[in-house]
Amino acid sequence: MRKFLCFLLCCLAVFSALCPLPSGKAFAAEDLELNIMNWEEYIDEGDDETPSVIDSFIEYYKDKYGKTVTVNYSTQGTNENMYTELNVNKNHYDLVCPSEYMIQKMIKEDMLEPINRTSLNVDVYDSGVSPYIANLFKQITIDGKSLYDYACCYMWGTMGYVYNPLFVDQSDVEHWSAVWNEKYDNKCTIKDSVRDSYVLALGYSYSKQLLELADQWKKGEITAEEYNLQITEIFNKTDYQSLSLALDCLKVLNDSLYxxxxDSGKKDMAAGKIWINFAWSGDAVYALDYAEDPDMVGQSTAELYYTVPLEGSNIFFDGWVMPKGANVELAQEFINFIQRPDIALRNMWYIGYTTSIATEEIFDYLVDEEEGYGYREEDVTLIDGAYFVGEGEDLTEVFPVDLTYLFAREAGDSYVVYTDTLGRQFSAQYPDFDTVNRCTVMRHLSDSELTELNNIWADSKEGTSGTKGLYIAIAIAFGLIVFAAAAIWVDKTGILNRHGKKGYTVVKKEDIY
Amino acid sequence: MNALKFSRKNLGIPYAVFLAVFVILPLILIVYYAFTDANGAFTLSNFTNFFKSPTNVTILIRSFGIAFLSTVLCLVIGYPVAYLLARSNLKKSGVLLMLFVLPMWINFVLRTAAMKELLYFLGMYESGKLHYLNTVIGMVYDYLPVTILPLYTVIQKLDKNVLEASSDLGAKPLYTFINTTLPLSMPGIVSAITMVFLPSTTSYVISDTLGNSKVTIIGKLIENKFNSGAADSWQAGSAIALVLLLLIFVTMFISGKFQNDDDSSARGNGLW
Structure with missing residues (x-):
């Protein structure tokens, strides 16, 4: 009995050691703690010489309030993991950065603190954020609550194809059908993520309809908003017909995919193992940078391109949200800090996605000849309907990219960047309005829809031939069993030792007795 | 106070605590989740949902197929190596053994990534049809050291007199091997099977890396279920984990039978 008690005590001791202590907030008011959960590689993590954004924040906070704040920074790989982690570790996190469809789910399940814009403020964010994105966040509502009241957009991006123009025709990747093209068998990869790849499947299945709508918009028969609404509906279909169409085409795709x-797609593109990669724009920027960096890939650098197919695609917004029980004051201080244009630039430069902040500073960076991607209107000259920079012999043609939709705060403002290359890093980070308007936001799906989708995804990965490999495995296993049986038979009959060693006579068991 | 005196049995307490917290408690949680729905009510639908889908059953059988194939290949390759290392009078057999076990010291994920580069270099991805083969190669490569070690230990400890007796009684070398060496090394074989078969049903790092995620095995399926984002994701995942656990118990039971049939408890039995 006493031993048992002793054992119980030990158990208790270990349990209490394992149980998470109430977080620092409860201990002392002086000990400030900020628990952040973000995506992997989604913030400037600094290097040997420059501090990370987190360190900068700690320093900034100390300067401003004279208090030291401890930042516990953790990362997750998917929205679903973030959601699970939030449910397991309730009341632990102060700031999380999921994508818009997951934020909708969290709002629906009443997991989030609203942003406090009255007594405290997020003025740096509010004044810096692109009006286009702010409007979009106001428009996305769930149960009457708008995204704008719960989330501060951090980064955004599109989905499209990264391709290697040495092997791939540009006209092919303008449509989602590129990965189904026999020319590129075993040279394409898609995402191992059901919601992203479902967009691809729908874009392919409803290609005709989507292109017709785009045509109507180009002709002016429908407005930009109407067009976007209609394709958003198509890209969020989960009815039986759409699911089975997607299943059929993904099955076919499974057989020809690399x-x-x-994650590995970026490096496989640079190494030339694959020619087309279905990618997020930020990853695309990383892949493009990586592929042309001789320090990384050696002599055989490649010039990769990024494009968003004409049928339309997915656009995503990752936003900072505060789970219930968060330290709102501190969390909003951090939001304000990280959305300062100089910090936003640092993050954007580090991770490759596009910041939600659209201020003069950001635009100045874009048109900075040294660091940025292009030129201002003042720098270019119009010759025969085309734009050029430079003088005399050194004329380079540049192409205007109108970013007014993103930057303009007042009517009449014009923000145009003249860039010498289209389809590369700059286009991936700053798509023009035509591209953005053919991208749609994912809607939050119900549990039954999600389950359906996951089943489709599992089925599609079996391919069209499905179980052929399985039959081979079973056949081999069966063969081995037959072999084993034969071996046992040989053993039992004693064939191997029928004559015995030289000089011996084999005596049967029965003869002995 | 006298009762709290240290006794040798107390040495087992740390492990007992470990067992309770990290083995029994999680198992109870898995069983709990497997038999409940998202609201915590008792249900069997997690299991019926799993077996209703032909894809899931295919994945289950496939995992066992791949594991079986890998185990057999590991034994076919590993046994002769272990036998030679243990039986020959090589002076440097220790060094040789180390060479075979050396890969185990390198990080598992790194090893698998390196294997992929090697296979790519050898052109195994040219056709795009060899994902299963590549996966099996990866499994064999990763688990060969854990096959060789138990076999080596058991074969090395075999009583030479028994083998000599067999020969003296007129058995040819092959007959001696099949009737004496093989049964006596059965504990090592069973250990090796346990060490290879069970992990290779679930280690989806290998199938994901070397099969380019085109080969889905049961471990991957469980991961997918857990991360599906649906409300019953944990429940669905736990049910599969439980099914897998039961199947593994069956396998263990069968391999345990082998061990008991041969009265070889004296040597190297229960090595692992």
Missing amino acids: GYEV
């Missing part, structure tokens, strides 16, 4: 990936 593989599925979530």
